[in-house]
Amino acid sequence: MTKDSKKKAGAAQDYGCPYASRRDLLFGLAGAGGAFALRSGGAFAKDAPVSEPQKKTERADETSGRQVADAPSGSGNTRDRVPFYGEHQAGVITPRPATGIVASFDVVARDPEDLEQMFRKLTDRIAFLTQGGKVPQLDPKLPPADSGVLGPVIEPDNLTITVGLGNSLFENRPWLKPHKPKQLVRMPEFPNDALDADRSHGDLSLQFSANLLDTNIHALRDIVKNLPEFLVMRWMQEGDVPVIPPKPDGKTESARNFLGFHDGSANPDSNDAELMEEVIWVDEKDDEPEWAYGGTYQAVRIIRNFVERWDRTPLREQERIIGRKKNNGAPLDGGDRESEVPDYAADPDGKLTPLDAHIRLANPRTEKTRENLMLRRPFNYSNGVTKSGQLDQGLLFIAYQADLDKGFVTVQRRLDGEPLEEYIKPVGGGFFYVLPGVPEPGDYLGRSLIEAASKTSDDKPT
């Protein structure tokens, strides 16, 4: 079987390897120094051994203080490259570029061997697509190896592809079920939800993000073309965020959502490696299977915004519903900067910031609610027009956390019934477990899970 899939059109043996040689890579690893790189933010800087000199990238910005939900500066270019190999997958604490897609698939894999083959193939494609390189040229009588959307040379364009696994992948396979991450469940329907089955759940999620939408589209098409026997697409949602050049003082602001408010202001500091270990990455501290260490929970929500109605709502009311000033994102209890922290203790009755304001419910900023932190990395979407002639727009909400119950689920329970619900309607999404990263070439996404599953699978000597 492995032989079959390699055979494809006689091409592509070196299609998947972006590196000039394995030596280049090892050299690069040694240079970067593993332990330091890990603390400085996971996959970042851990392996910069690319065949072309690395230009200034978003990830370089990361060291200069860029946050995940900051508006993209617009200075990105197609040569920007986010390293693929690392302790964690890229695309989680990586500053968000201008465009993103979440695509959900059902997986056709009957046994651990099938699943391993799927993971290996997926790893090859992601390693190539995110690092870039030349597209192999085939006999013109054959279909081309690549869609050609990005031309004969694929530029990485800041692309990251982040792989997550859904509840159903485990539940429908007895040999995989015992290894399910403890908190992974089918996303429940929260009280304000109206989930559309055609836009919800799935066995596997891929989050694409890149400077340009076409780069995401190209990568998605590549994966669909190369893994037809394993992946059946369920749904996808595109989104983007506005590009805003940094202010004269070098500071950047969080991007705005389609309600016109800054979104992501209270995100935990993605440059604080220790905080990320605590809030985002699953490890020994968490009650999770060992294979899952280095991963994280992903909550995806497609949240429609009733924008016509919102735009007809008085500004003062909008601000009280959200809990921030619309112009500058500052909290309602004073100041004029988004980064200022509201003092709810001094406002116990909600005279300044209503007790049911969105940001106050979501993050009450008490010592106790610190455990409910999560990292949001959303995109805005626009899907055309509804049957009623209204704009179908909203937020492709994506959040990461090491503890799904304490993170998204608890926060959403606090938000249930909030005044904002009149203007929003979650219609899709799903919960997924983001696999640990791929430390080095030759390794593959999901190896730790496959090894765990193979041990308990009857028919599988490894």
Added chain:
Amino acid sequence: MSLTRILCALTFALLLGAGGAQAQSNQASLELVEPLAEYKLYVAEHTASLVEDTKEFVGAIKDGDVEKAKSLFAPTRRNYEKIEPIAELFADLDVSMDSRADDYEKGEADPNFGGFHRIEYVLWEKNTTEGLDKYADKLLADVIELDSRVSELTFPPEIVVGGAAVLMEEVAATKISGEEDRYSRTDLWDFEANFDGSRKIFELFKPLIDDEAFIAKVESNFADVYEVLADYQTEDGGFVSYEKLTDMDRRVLSAKVNTLAEELSTLRGRLGLG
């Protein structure tokens, strides 16, 4: 019609028609003649059955026998679905016989919506044969026209070989969802016929391909789809309602069909056809 006659006609057509075909040697083209001729026989066989079956189907409609007409709908279509890989050679008849309500802006309300699916719509949704006479007459006329055309039709090799993949593309794009036979839910009959038709082409040209891994992969994917379909087969050789297809099996079918489409898309190139 004799095989020799077809062979001669085809060879002639090929030699004339393939003049512009790249650096193909006549030798290679000649290799294609035999499978093409055999394929033409396969098509002729099915159009002949289609005529006979359609006569009976139309007869039941005209007799006002709704139940009999319903029972003959899927078996009659099956002949047509088997030769669908080359439907582009008779696109006008394909539109007339096999278009769907979605192909018309007004959907079922459009009087131009005719053919199999108009009849299917009235039989299942209205549970009557009333008003179907003119559509039934037209269907029979189309079928007879198709059958008479086939003997004179030139079968360009790239269309036939390409048809194997194109049909899988169509199954993947507009059939796996269950939208083809939406009123009768007889989609699985069509699936099987489509797989038969596509596999027939693959089998005929297989001896000309020297890539064992490719052949093994295509064969194993065909085997997988037949294995899934077998679970839904009834004793009389037909199929249960499409609604019985489980999500899991639909996914497996979808993955296999897409893989077949991907693999078979290289068939033309492998045979040196542009």
